[in-house]
Amino acid sequence: MIEKKEVQHIANLARLRLSEEEEEAMTQHLGQMITYINKLKELDTTGVPPTVHAVEMPNVWREDTPCSGLSSSEVFQNSPAMQDNFFTVPKVVK
């Protein structure tokens, strides 16, 4: 089970704005999911190492060789606001 307050907190962390109806629905859906996970938790996993990744692929890395990135027009293609090659956002400090 999950409290509505927790749902509001999670929505806030994810920067989601939920209507009251959505909050209700989410509380119910998340509650069901948690019940399901709790069911899985009943399994005794003592001695089973935690799975970090579904596929075992250790040591995938690349050499330290530079490549050029995107052009300026590509960089700002999806940006709603920019100025003098900077992204601009509403001021985040006072």
Added chain:
Amino acid sequence: MTEFEIIMGLEVHVQLLTSTKMFCSCSTTFGSPPNSQVCSICLGLPGTLPVVNKKAVELALKVAHALNCQVAEVTKFDRKNYFYPDLPKGYQISQFDQPILHSGHIMIPTPKEDKKIRITRAHMEEDAGKMIHQEGTPYSFIDLNRVGTPLLEIVSAPDIESPDEAYSYLKELKAILEYLEISDCNMQEGSLRCDVNLSIRPKGQKTMGTRTEIKNLNSFNFVRLAASYEAERQKQVVLRGGKIEQGTYLWDENEQKTKLMRSKEDAHDYRYFPEPDLGSFLISKDLQEKIHSQLPELPRIRSKRMQEEYKISEKDCAFLIEQKVVADYFEACLKKFSEPQELLNWMKGQVRTYLNEHDLAMVDFPIPPKNFIELLELLQKKTINRNAAKEIFEQMAKTGKRAKEFSQQKQKITDENELRQICQEVIKAVPQIAEDCRTNPKAMNALVGQLMKRSKGRADVDIARRIFGELIGE
């Protein structure tokens, strides 16, 4: 009066000296035009996947030995989730429960004796972008060139007991990182940044007090100032019967005080979880040994060796090894020059003054060791005197030319007859001083001063003094 003790732990973020970023091949060059070193991975565009930079892992492993750390056999990355405009993905790839290094320590000098500061862990992560807040505009400006630059975060145990110890710890750590060539540690460019966790407790109390964090200090001096201020602030709160509230503070340089950035209620909930886009890393003994075998001599060991080899004091050694380039220069000169003390005096004197006056770092010092020892040899062989050597030093630094190009005109006058003539001229010019010499031996210095002026600093002082003595005595 209750006595308090301070407990501090430091988190040091150091940018690793790689050519490319932690998870993509964009360049990490500092100072490029805004957003010119950015790709779809930096921007966190959907469908992109990070790939780890092997060099960054190797650099982190290089630290292991110097910080006496254990290397994790298996290490992995985790997501640290938060929204802020300097981080387009909405999460930072970091390491949570399996950091690459753990359980180390370094020794730091204190007034009494060397002290051990434990290193809890060191983990790899990516840097965020840079934000510029300009007055008079409703916007913040974002440059994402720094996004994804590899960082190593080195976390100390709460073993640091004073702002001075924090300063020593940082100095020691910086020297190690520079020696290992892991980072350029350029604090102006933000290659090394520090967060301080600090609490106080009445002396004798076993449990720790509530701690506060001071974030993003970019100078060792600020660390010392901010820690002193914060300790005093906490003390005042406790003495007035108040309670320390957990919180994150920033150091306000202008007002010289710590300022609350966010309280406990606003504390981040990072919701770490294993990074699904990256697999784990198994650090083999082979790789560790390969890196171990390439390690350079570390500062403390170098200091001991240099003290013995060149018979110089610990304090002078500390001056030399504080920056690797200075010690390297010193030792490069001594390959062909046999007077360490003389060289040391020059390094502490003329060279340091020159660098300060011209606001230069040692790497930019214009006289190469080979040319520098030519100058010292001229002095050693008494071809020129000390004053002339200092002048030639300035000219060499200015022009990049070699000592012998200037020494001709600066050659010492050692010829008795020539000197006698100048001495006579001096006595004629200032007879009163010469007269004084008969009763006051110190007046001789004034005569010598006149002589140097006339000879443009070239006269051999020892011979001249004898001649003066003879002339006046006559």
